[in-house]
Amino acid sequence: MAPRIDIINGPNLNLLGEREPEIYGRETLGDIEKACTALATRLGLGLHFFQSNHEGALVDAIQAARGQAAGIVINPAAYTHSSVAIPDALAAFEGPVIELHLSNVHRREAFRHHSHVSARADAVIMGCGAQGYELALMRMARLLGRG
Numbered sequence: 001m002a003p004r005i006d007i008i009n010g011p012n013l014n015l016l017g018e019r020e021p022e023i024y025g026r027e028t029l030g031d032i033e034k035a036c037t038a039l040a041t042r043l044g045l046g047l048h049f050f051q052s053n054h055e056g057a058l059v060d061a062i063q064a065a066r067g068q069a070a071g072i073v074i075n076p077a078a079y080t081h082s083s084v085a086i087p088d089a090l091a092a093f094e095g096p097v098i099e100l101h102l103s104n105v106h107r108r109e110a111f112r113h114h115s116h117v118s119a120r121a122d123a124v125i126m127g128c129g130a131q132g133y134e135l136a137l138m139r140m141a142r143l144l145g146r147g
């Protein structure tokens, strides 16, 4: 069976395309999911795509990936900079983790410069806009010996 990759998206990413498009681009989360689904098929990967505005729901999604998903790609959005529960949940996940941001957070406000998630991440992709999701999937395929 194709190894499953879970792509987990945090708060306000449901508004992509409308929300600060000069920073986050014009693609919607639906557009990103569609592109990722097509790429995952080409790479021989299964895909679960999830978004929530709630920290606990993101923790639940990470816990649900244990034993089911081969890898996690996560854009924790604002929780990157504030959550301890999300990196704790990721620490209990056995596979590779890729942290992803559409924007280059280091070019932005100082409060965005620290990530609680990066210490658990096998890779961090930022500043590539929506394409970052496809780059993350390609990297994940390589990490799983499929790329």
Ligand code: DQA
Binding pocket: 011, 012, 013, 075, 076, 077, 078, 079, 080, 100, 101, 102, 103, 104, 105, 112
């Ligand atoms: C973000 C960057 C975060 O600082 C911000 O809170 C987001 C999106 C990004 O994808 O660039 O909501 O994770």
